[in-house]
Amino acid sequence: MKVIETDKLTKKFGSFTAVDSISMEVEKGEIFGFLGANGAGKTTAMRMLCGLSTPTSGKGTVAGFDINKNPEDIKKNIGYMSQKFALYEDLKVWENLRLFGGIYGVPQKEIEPRIDKLLTTLGFMDEKNTMVKALPLGWKQKLSFSASIFHEPKIVFLDEPTGGVDPATRRQFWELIYDASDRGITVFVTTHYMDEAEYCDRVSIMVDGKIEALDSPKNLKSTFNVESMDEVFFQLARGAKNE
């Protein structure tokens, strides 16, 4: 079953084409890696899929709803973690989770136990009452991810979730992603780290707003006849203009 489908999705800002006619499909339960250099158009494309930005042209559905017509219905079914930390710094850890649980309509009785369960899984119970602004970046990112899947969405969009995070935390982060995937949540993730690309079921590589390659990491390596995803990326990104 396809949970994301796009057909020639395009976004222009004035004369600049940020996303140039991308078409792709994402299967339910997949971990889909969305790769590309800075400025390749990943964030813009993701914002369109999340209903934060209206496409200039093209069509698409996310969780069965039309991007152009029903962005608010899409929002009910997805979680989103933006590149820039976007939780409330002046709220405590549990207060942020409670807020977003409440907004997504998690029943009131369930919110409290769910917070405790989640924080226990994360090994984070001690920080339940910590003000978010006092957390180190790695923890902020984990909290941010937890908030984005707190309401058990069908799909979660992660925009460079491990940017600026140390290798140990990155590893823990990917464990969280696998957990979510095991529960049936489709994961759509952008990253710069090619080792992370290897963890994905399938990846797409964007160059100058276009999708230049889309396949499993294994197939991509054999197509390009190289050893690692790093080399695949270099071969494709070499031709980029918007770097």
Add this chain to the structure above:
Amino acid sequence: MLRYLIEKEFKQIKRDSFIPRLIFMLPIVAMIIFPYAANFDVKNINLSIIDNDKSSYSQSLIQKVQSSGYFRISNVSDNYSEAMESVESDESDLILEIPLNFERDLVKYQKADLMISANAVNGNKGGLGSAYLANIIAEYNGAIRMEHLKIVDNVSIPNMELIPLYRYNPTLKYEVFMVPALLIMILAMVCGFLPAFNIVGEKQSGTIEQINVTPVKKWTFILSKLIPYWIIGYIVLSIGMLIALLYWGLEPLGSLALIYFFATLFIIAFSGFGLVISNYATTVQQALFMMFFFVLTFIFMSGLYTPVANMPPWAQMISNFSPLKYIIEVLRLVYLKGSNLSELRTQLIALISFAVVFYGWAILSYRKTE
């Protein structure tokens, strides 16, 4: 859903280092200090007197001026240039020139000329000062004529005097006029500026993105921004009214419920306005600057300081678009005159319209999708 959002707003307000203090400080400072500052009663006018006559009549006139309480005699000279100098050096606001032979003319012809010249740089002081002085002279004149006529033939002449009756503010106290309006000014500050910085603050910190990606309804989100300021508005208004009562001894002649009812409409309108600004601004600085521009315009056009009726017709037209004008009218009328709802129909319609337009606009101008 709304509950969680409002809960969040209150937590944030409570944790703000500044807003909770402002809520208590603003009404106290504004209601106690502003009425003293915003007072157009003119006292301590510096008067330079040129006494060319140096007679007993001129002396008694000077005495009378001095004892009136409005004037401080800065110098008495016998030439105009010296008096002018004292005006130029800012020691005097007003010159009273008593001509040579003042006493003789007065006794002989029952007629003498005096000259008043005023420094009109501070037009208010100059204008009111001359008026006060003219009044004192007229009184003095009356007294002298009485005296003389008595001597001449003991017939009493009818003495006419106007006794003004100032309704609704019998002692013509400026504070009585200002206090109800200042209540609205503090309400406008709190319920206009705070919401104006709120959404734009979320834009700057990036948190709005996390909200925009949720299915939260636009009207719910805007309402969650409005309700806290609504409650804060009630608190500020209540503190202000308490100070008006305890410090100025002013209590509304009309109904308290009516004041709160109209305040509610005003808060919806003005918070809505603040949120509209917040939606259009991309930085807090922009929002601040826009708010200052509009709030100053609204205040000057509202009749807070100067009566709307004194404005030229085009300015009166503009003043119709200031929500402050209507609510200030309501507060003054309810406080001083005890007006009831049926007498405030114009203001009711105007404020309901403002509330609908600004609140609706706030919802429409909030964009969850770019």
